[in-house]
Amino acid sequence: MFPSTPQPLPAGLLDKQEAQAQLILKDRALAACAEGITIADARLPDQPLIYINAGFERLTGYPVAEVLGRNCRFLQGPETDPATVETLRQAIREQRAVTVELLNYRKDGTPFWNRLSITPVRDEAGVVTHLIGVQSDVTAEVEAKEGLRLANRRLESAARITKQDLEAAAESQQALLPVDLPSFPGFRFAYRSRPCIDVGGDSLNVLSLDDQHLAVYVLDVSGHGVAAALLSVTLTYMLLAPPDRSLLYHAAADGSGAYAVTRPAEVVARLNRQFSPNSPMARYFTMLYGILNKRTGEFCYVAAGHLGPVHVRADAEPLTGETTSIPVGVLAHAAYEERTITLAPGERLYLCTDGLYESENGAQEEFGVERLIEVLDEGRAASLEESLDSLMDRVEKWRGGNGAADDSSILAIERTG
Numbered sequence: 060m061f062p063s064t065p066q067p068l069p070a071g072l073l074d075k076q077e078a079q080a081q082l083i084l085k086d087r088a089l090a091a092c093a094e095g096i097t098i099a100d101a102r103l104p105d106q107p108l109i110y111i112n113a114g115f116e117r118l119t120g121y122p123v124a125e126v127l128g129r130n131c132r133f134l135q136g137p138e139t140d141p142a143t144v145e146t147l148r149q150a151i152r153e154q155r156a157v158t159v160e161l162l163n164y165r166k167d168g169t170p171f172w173n174r175l176s177i178t179p180v181r182d183e184a185g186v187v188t189h190l191i192g193v194q195s196d197v198t199a200e201v202e203a204k205e206g207l208r209l210a211n212r213r214l215e216s217a218a219r220i221t222k223q224d225l226e227a228a229a230e231s232q233q234a235l236l237p238v239d240l241p242s243f244p245g246f247r248f249a250y251r252s253r254p255c256i257d258v259g260g261d262s263l264n265v266l267s268l269d270d271q272h273l274a275v276y277v278l279d280v281s282g283h284g285v286a287a288a289l290l291s292v293t294l295t296y297m298l299l300a301p302p303d304r305s306l307l308y309h310a311a312a313d314g315s316g317a318y319a320v321t322r323p324a325e326v327v328a329r330l331n332r333q334f335s336p337n338s339p340m341a342r343y344f345t346m347l348y349g350i351l352n353k354r355t356g357e358f359c360y361v362a363a364g365h366l367g368p369v370h371v372r373a374d375a376e377p378l379t380g381e382t383t384s385i386p387v388g389v390l391a392h393a394a395y396e397e398r399t400i401t402l403a404p405g406e407r408l409y410l411c412t413d414g415l416y417e418s419e420n421g422a423q424e425e426f427g428v429e430r431l432i433e434v435l436d437e438g439r440a441a442s443l444e445e446s447l448d449s450l451m452d453r454v455e456k457w458r459g460g461n462g463a464a465d466d467s468s469i470l471a472i473e474r475t476g
């Protein structure tokens with residue numbers, strides 16, 4: 060007979076139903092999971108898979124029927140890294156959790172990067188009974204990282220090549236600086252030049268024009284680095300050209316075919332015509348160009364956007380020549396003015412670029428022209444070379460740890476006799 064009113068289910072049956080409901084829920088959760096989830100039996104030989112979720116089927120393309128009972132190594136293939144497999148093997152042998160990224164292959168043969176975590180599961184006695192594997196497809200992530208690594212490698216190699224090029228360019232540029240400045244009875248010359256990065260825009264030289272005259276110049280191309288160095292090298296070669304092609308000479312008026320020395324203002328004007336603001340090189344430069352008369356000690360110069368020479372005298376205060384004109388390459392038809400200083404025996408002239416006196420200390424204070432003159436004047440009893448070294452040292456100390464922001468060059472002339 061059936062009871063007329065609903066009777067409560069026996070307690071054991073209720074537990075069983077709840078347990079079953081929970082199992083179904085867990086099964087659904089595992090099936091819905093995007094990652095692959097696998098369980099291997101650790102007690103059976105070769106740890107065969109006893110469970111895979113739907114995520115694993117989607118990820119690998121292998122249906123459950125082809126997988127259960129097999130060791131999961133079937134996902135590995137020719138490009139799988141043996142060292143990573145060894146890491147897995149060792150961790151499983153030592154019964155510890157492990158996470159690796161390794162290349163696996165789907166059923167259709169396409170490779171994918173698998174981030175695999177394996178965790179051992181222990182029973183109440185602490186014995187490892189199962190191993191749980193979680194598989195995620197991290198192909199996009201690994202390829203992005205690889206792309207970045209490759210890009211970095213390319214960048215590093217490009218930087219290395221650029222550095223080598225810069226060093227080679229610096230060597231060629233340094234080779235253009237005079238090894239020894241010429242020495243003439245009654246005069247001595249010395250210089251120091253330090254590019255701020257491997258290549259610089261400063262150049263200087265002393266050239267013999269004829270029996271009586273020497274050309275002396277210091278020039279500073281705007282900016283520094285390769286472009287400035289290229290122009291500085293071009294200018295150096297132009298100034299070294301033989302008389303028939305040189306800016307420093309012109310045909311003598313007597314029609315003899317001889318060459319006469321061109322005045323400094325005209326030399327600078329010629330350069331300005333070649334490097335006018337509309338020229339393709341479009342870079343200006345400052346220049347102190349002068350002609351020294353070896354007999355009289357007269358130095359006739361143009362200081363185009365450049366500090367005039369610092370004149371250190373034996374028993375008098377030092378003098379600084381002023382800038383006489385605007386830099387070269389700024390204004391197409393600029394006029395350049397000349398000044399003349401007479402160098403008496405025992406006196407010196409220093410021609411320098413702005414990298415020296417514009418050097419900044421930690422507080423961003425410039426070394427300054429006044430301090431420059433002071434240091435040069437203090438060195439008047441020392442040799443010409445020593446006076447340059449002590450100035451370079453003082454500027455270096457002034458900068459402290461600060462790297463130089465510009466090239467620093469200085470050329471010194473001494474009338475000895």
Ligand SMILES: Cc1cc2nc3c(=O)[nH]c(=O)nc-3n(C[C@H](O)[C@H](O)[C@H](O)COP(=O)(O)O)c2cc1C
Nearest residue numbers: 097098099130131132134135147148190191192194
């Ligand atoms: C639960 C579990 C899941 C695994 N999943 C993968 C997998 O997705 N890809 C893979 O290359 N190896 C997987 N492995 C590792 C291999 O089955 C095997 O342990 C590994 O290749 C090292 O052993 P062997 O040197 O005997 O091949 C899994 C292992 C376990 C226990």
